[in-house]
Amino acid sequence: MTGRVVVVVGASSGIGLAAATAFAAGDENLVLVSRSAEALEAAERACRGQGTGDVDTAVADIGEPAAADRVVARVLDRHGRIDVVVHTATVMAYGTVEEMPADVFTAVVDVSVRGTVHLARAVLPVLRRQRAGTLIGVNSLLGSVTVPQMGAYAASKWGQRAVLRTLQQETRDEPGVHVCIVSPGSVNTPIYYQAANYSGRAVRPPWPVLAPERVSAAIVRLADRPRRHVSVPVGPANPVIIAGFRLLPRAYDRLVGPLFQLAATTRARARSTPGNVHEPAPGHERVHGRWPEPSQEQVVSMKHSAHAKRTP
Template sequence: MTGRVVLVVGASSGIGLATAIEFARRADNLVLVSRSREALDVTEEACRSAGAAAVDVIADDVCDPGSAGRIVATTLSRHGRVDVVVHTATVMGYGTVEAMPADVFTTVVDIAVHSTVQLAQAVLPVLRRQHAGVFIGVNSLLGSVTVPHMGAYTAAKWGQRAVLRTLQQETRDEPGIHVCIVSPGSINTPIYYQAANYTGRTTRPPFPVLSPERVAAAITRLADRPRRHVSVPVGPTNPLIISAFRLLPRLYDLLVGPLFRLAALTRTTLPPTTGNVHQPIPARERAHGHWPAKRTP
């Protein structure tokens, strides 16, 4: 299928950027959303070069309660319909629950959970009028397990996963509408280097690390052939980690802390930072992160 209207939220970096380019290669009509207009301009150029039929950009903050309505209204005014919605917008925070400032913790959760709710509330009535459409939420392995020093992000992704699963149940009455979940593991994107951080150390994606294009391929496959009742994992170790978390909780809890420090923290010190949680950092927005280099951004 080509020529669809595809709305990508969080399109200026990482998985969102890779996904936008993948849909562009299919000659779809793209509406790209991000907080950063500067980074969106780069994404727009990349998508036009990749073959998109049309590219519109909207600089808006999905944490704003009115943003979802504005985004969907603008999409309809320009294209008259929306066929695929991909929600990739997210931010990350490192640090214990005790150490992380409440406003940082809350914003990490808001961007994942409340923006998913608000986007669904704005777009699902449109999909119901069309009797067709695909809503894809990009969740995470950490929507199924917990990890020390990542309490804000795991709370965000558990909450988002709950919203998406509920939406799957609540749209069963409309066979043409599909709510899909993609759950990546460790992906080489800039999110690790832009995160809020209260651990005292710089961070990196833990091995094994996959490219954002792997996730983009999974997303475009779902847009072509939606799978309503499953969460599609992207990462070879995801099933093993989830099984250990559920079936061997004592062993999991014994090992997860040391493994996190070994795999996710570097030896480079870092003062406390809010990263891009409250404001975007356009200069650091791109499809790929620094992995495998172990350096401070």
């Protein structure tokens, strides 16, 4: 199936940009959404370089109540339909619940929770009228566990997961409409280095670190073959961590703090900063973060894997 209309929210960086270029390689018609006009221009060039059928961009902050309605109206005016919507927009913050500024904590939660609600309320009526279409929400391992110093992000992802699971239940009456969830672990994207940070330490993605192309491949597979009733995990450690959180809570709580300090922070001191929570940082938006990037052979292999399984 080629030539679908695919909307990617959060398309200017990380998983969103990786997903956008993966869909572009399949000659889909893309609408790229981000807060940053500058970063969207770079994303548009990257997608056109993959040979996509059509690329449009829309500057919008999905956390704003009317933004999703404007994006959907633009897509329908240009294409007349919506086939796939991928919601990857998110922001991250480090620091304890007590010490983090309230406006930063609230903004992190709003992007994931209210942003998902705004997008669903704008998109699902269109999919219902079409009696077909897929909404894919990119959640996180932290939508199933908690970690010290990441309470804001965990709250945002637990809330988002609850919204998405509820939407899965509420769309059961329309067999052609699908709400899907992707839950990756640590991914090599710029989000860690753009995050708000009130922990006092520089941060990094904890091992094992996935390539964003691995997550984008899972997103493309879901768009081709939606899975309504499950959250698709991406990452070898996710099931083990979730099992420990649920089945061995005392041991988990005893170990998670020291392991977080070892795996997710460095010895370097860091000044408190709101990062890109309130404003985008277009100069730092790209697919990969600072973690060693995958080899070109790995990237080509993952893209081939994503598209080789597609059904005409």
